[in-house]
Amino acid sequence: MSTAHRPVRLVVRDDLERSRLTVVFRLFLAIPLLIWVALRGIAAFVVGFVNWLAVLIQGEVPESLHDFVANYIRYATQVSAYVFLAANPYPWFRCQSDYPIDLEIDPPVRQGRWGGFFRLILALPALLLATALGGGFASGSSSQGSWTASSSGNEDAIWWNVSSVGGVAAAAALLAWFAILARGHAPRGLRDLVAFTLGYAAQAGAYLLLLTPRYPTSDPALAEPYSELPEHPVRLVVTDDLERPRLTVLFRLLLAIPHFVWIVLWSIVVFFAAFVVWILALITGRVPDSLHSFLAAYIRYATHLVAFVYLIGRRFPGFTGRAGSYGIDVEIDPQARQSRWKTLFRFFLAIPAFILASALGGVALVIALLAWWYALATGRMPEGMRNLGAGCLRYSAQTYAYALLVTDRYPYGGPILREREKPAEEAPPIAPPAEPLVGDAF
Numbered sequence: 001m002s003t004a005h006r007p008v009r010l011v012v013r014d015d016l017e018r019s020r021l022t023v024v025f026r027l028f029l030a031i032p033l034l035i036w037v038a039l040r041g042i043a044a045f046v047v048g049f050v051n052w053l054a055v056l057i058q059g060e061v062p063e064s065l066h067d068f069v070a071n072y073i074r075y076a077t078q079v080s081a082y083v084f085l086a087a088n089p090y091p092w093f094r095c096q097s098d099y100p101i102d103l104e105i106d107p108p109v110r111q112g113r114w115g116g117f118f119r120l121i122l123a124l125p126a127l128l129l130a131t132a133l134g135g136g137f138a139s140g141s142s143s144q145g146s147w148t149a150s151s152s153g154n155e156d157a158i159w160w161n162v163s164s165v166g167g168v169a170a171a172a173a174l175l176a177w178f179a180i181l182a183r184g185h186a187p188r189g190l191r192d193l194v195a196f197t198l199g200y201a202a203q204a205g206a207y208l209l210l211l212t213p214r215y216p217t218s219d220p221a222l223a224e225p226y227s228e229l230p231e232h233p234v235r236l237v238v239t240d241d242l243e244r245p246r247l248t249v250l251f252r253l254l255l256a257i258p259h260f261v262w263i264v265l266w267s268i269v270v271f272f273a274a275f276v277v278w279i280l281a282l283i284t285g286r287v288p289d290s291l292h293s294f295l296a297a298y299i300r301y302a303t304h305l306v307a308f309v310y311l312i313g314r315r316f317p318g319f320t321g322r323a324g325s326y327g328i329d330v331e332i333d334p335q336a337r338q339s340r341w342k343t344l345f346r347f348f349l350a351i352p353a354f355i356l357a358s359a360l361g362g363v364a365l366v367i368a369l370l371a372w373w374y375a376l377a378t379g380r381m382p383e384g385m386r387n388l389g390a391g392c393l394r395y396s397a398q399t400y401a402y403a404l405l406v407t408d409r410y411p412y413g414g415p416i417l418r419e420r421e422k423p424a425e426e427a428p429p430i431a432p433p434a435e436p437l438v439g440d441a442f
Contacts, residue, residue: 007106007212010077010199012226014100016191018088018180026085026177033079036093044072048209055116055210066108069209071095074103077202084134084173085186086194101195103202111213123208125370126216129385130204132366134169134197169197171359172413175352189413190356192227196220196415218367219384220391220415227416233333233407234299236394238417240313240327242383244375248316252309252372255316259305262319270298270404277405281343287405292335295404297321300330303397310368311381312389328390330397338408350403353411357399360392367392391417 022029047068051061074095081087081101091099115122176190203216248255277291287295301321307313307328318325323332342349367389371381398411 006203006217006222007109007214008073008199008203008206009104010195010202010222010226011102011104012100012192012195013098013102014087014186014191014195016185016188018085018184018186020181020184022088022090023085023177023180026083029090030079030083033082033091033093037076037079040072040075044069044209051210052116052119055111055119056113059113059116060110061108061210063108066211070103070105070206070211073202073205073209073211074105076205077101077103077198080134080169080198080201081195084169084194084198085176085180086173086191086198101198103199105206105211108211109213111210115213116210119208119210122215123204126204126207129218129363129366129370130197130201130216132167132363134167134194134201167197168356168359168363169194171356172197175356178352187413188228192223192414192416195226196223199223217384218382218388220387220417223415224418227414229414229416229418230412232398232412233336233409234394234398234401235331236303236390236397236417237329237331238327238387238390239329240307240315240386242381242386244311244314244371244379244381246376246379249311249372249375252311256305256309259308259317259319263302263305266298266301270295274404278343278346281338281405282340285337285340285343287335287338289335292406295406296332296401299332299397299400299404299406300326302400303328303330303393306364306396307390307393310364310389311371311375312364312367312386312393314381328393330394332401332406336407338405342408343405346403346405349410350399353399353402356413357396357411360395364389364392387417388415391415 047065051065051069054061054065075091078087078091078096078099078101081099082089082091087100089096089100096102172190172193176186176194179187179190199222200216200218206212207214207216273291273294277287277295280291281287298321300323301317301319304313304317304321304326307326308315308317313326313328315327323329367385371385371389375381394417395411395413398407398409401407402409402411
C-alpha cells in the first residue's frame with residue numbers, strides 16, 4: 001500500500017549503528033533539546049491558533065505560518081527520534097535535512113471551514129492513540145497487557161507499571177537501550193516500532209495544528225517503506241472484514257462472559273502444562289507434539305478471544321482455538337528442537353518481551369475504546385485501527401508462544417503485518433493506482 005498519498009510522511013535513513021557512550025548519557029544530553037522543543041512548541045501552538053482563524057476566514061493556512069509549524073513538527077520528531085534511540089546523531093537546535101529520521105510535509109491546501117472549526121474535538125481520538133503509542137500516560141488497568149485475569153496478575157501489574165509510563169515508544173527505547181549497550185547497534189524491530197510511533201504522532205500534530213485536513217491513519221502499512229517482517233514460526237493471518245454489527249458491538253463484553261470463564265479454566269491447566277513442558281525441554285531439547293499442539297491451541301484461542309473483545313475481529317469465536325477458524329488467526333509451525341540454555345532461562349529472557357507486549361496491549365485497549373463508539377455509529381471498524389490492533393495481537397501471540405516454549409524464536413517488534421513482496425522474475429502487469437490511505441475516518 002503506497003504512502004505517497006499521505007501529506008505527512010516519515011523518512012528513515014538510519015543505519016542502526018549507535019554510539020554506546022552517547023546512549024549511556026542520552027537523556028542527560030537531550031535536556032537542552034527538550035527545553036528548546038518546549039519553547040518552540042509554545043510558539044507553534046500560538047501559530048496553530050492563528051492557523052485556525054485563517055482556515056475559518058479564508059479556508060487555507062498561509063504558507064509562511066504552515067512552514068513555521070511544519071518545521072517545529074519536523075524538529076520535534078528528530079529530537080524524539082534521538083531521545084527514543086531511533087537515531088544516533090545529535091540533532092542540535094534546528095531541523096536537519098539529512099537527519100536519519102525526518103518528515104516530508106506537503107504544502108498547504110484548502111480546508112473545510114467546518115472541519116477546521118471542530119478540529120480540536122475531531123483530533124481527540126488521534127491524540128489519545130498517539131499518547132498510547134508514544135506520548136506517555138497510563139491508559140488502562142494492570143491486566144491490559146495480558147490475556148486472562150489468572151495469568152500471573154502481580155507480574156502483569158509490574159509489566160504495566162513499567163511500560164505505561166511512556167507508551168510504546170518509551171518501552172521500546174528502554175529495551176533498545178540495553179541491547180545497544182551490549183551489541184553497539186539498535187535492534188531493527190524496535191527501531192522500526194519507535195519510528196512508526198513517531199510518524200503517527202507527527203500526523204496527529206499536523207492535523208491538530210491545521211497543516212492538513214487529512215485525518216491520521218494508524219495503519220502499519222505506513223511503515224512498509226522502511227520496515228520488514230522476517231519469517232517467524234508464529235504468524236498472524238487477517239482474513240476478517242471491517243463490518244461490525246451494532247448489536248453485537250453494544251453487548252460485546254456480555255457476550256464474551258462464557259469465554260472469560262473458559263479461558264480462566266484453560267489457563268490453570270496451561271500453567272501446570274507449561275512447567276511439565278519446561279522440564280521435558282530441558283531433558284530432551286524438544287517439546288512433545290501433543291503438548292505443543294495443546295499450548296498452540298491455547299495461544300490461538302486467546303488471540304481469537306482478545307480480537308473479539310477488542311473489536312479487532314468480527315465474529316463470535318469458538319472455544320477450541322482451532323487453526324483457521326477465525327478471521328484474526330495465528331499460524332504456528334510444528335515443534336522444533338530448542339536450545340536448552342534458552343529453555344533454562346526462558347522466564348528471565350521473556351521479561352523484555354512482556355514489557356513491550358504490555359505497552360502494545362495498552363494501544364489495543366485504546367483502539368477498542370475508540371472503535372466501540374465508531375462501530376456503533378457506522379457499523380464498521382476503521383481499517384487502520386484494525387490492522388494496528390492485529391499487529392499488537394501478533395506480538396502478544398509471539399510473546400506467549402516464546403514464554404510457553406512453543407518456540408524459542410524471540411518475538412519481533414516491527415510494526416508491519418505483511419512480509420514484503422519479493423520482486424518477480426518477470427515484469428508484472430501494470431496495476432491500477434493504489435487506493436489512498438484514507439485514515440481512521442473519525
